[in-house]
């Protein structure tokens with residue numbers, strides 16, 4: 001019935017005890033015992049996490065739930081945000097690679113020289129132009145969330161917090177509208193930069209998004225970066241992020 005499967009794989013369902021349903025999966029030998037919780041109670045996985053391993057990418061770690069009000073300058077740590085694909089936390093160290101197949105396949109890129117505060121930030125790669133991931137497809141229409149570069153966190157917005165807002169500073173240097181960005185709250189699009197033109201030369205700019213309709217809720221906020229397969233600039237950078245009262 002399964003002529004290509006090793007004999008051991010065929011025997012594993014018979015040998016397995018209850019707890020994993022007898023399913024055979026890659027890396028099964030590395031899994032913790034069935035009683036070990038895989039996710040802490042205050043953490044939940046990305047909604048698109050399940051799609052990542054199939055594409056050969058590492059599992060995204062669980063998303064931590066923060067409680068508003070908070071402010072993150074990303075100087076000492078990553079703020080417990082989670083980034084997939086090109087998103088990196090740290091200091092800018094831009095040393096663009098060169099050559100016809102290098103991410104920076106042109107000279108029109110202007111990375112920040114420092115964070116909006118200090119030197120720490122999140123960015124779609126901190127040492128090179130962003131990757132030609134070819135996940136931009138249709139500008140302004142995000143048809144496939146699974147292949148985006150996603151920066152994510154969850155936030156509990158207490159009912160006692162008046163006029164809650166998401167604020168952050170961004171440095172935007174990408175090739176509209178082949179490359180574009182959007183911000184989502186519980187997968188509702190609350191901001192898109194997908195047409196027109198960006199500030200030239202790029203500079204740190206403040207964004208502010210009203211979260212009043214989410215008062216009293218715990219929501220997941222995600223920053224989505226989409227890149228075409230050609231002409232990459234330095235990228236999208238986020239610093240000094242807060243959810244607080246305006």
Ligand SMILES: [Ca+2]
Nearest residue numbers: 073115117120
């Ligand atoms: Ca900073």
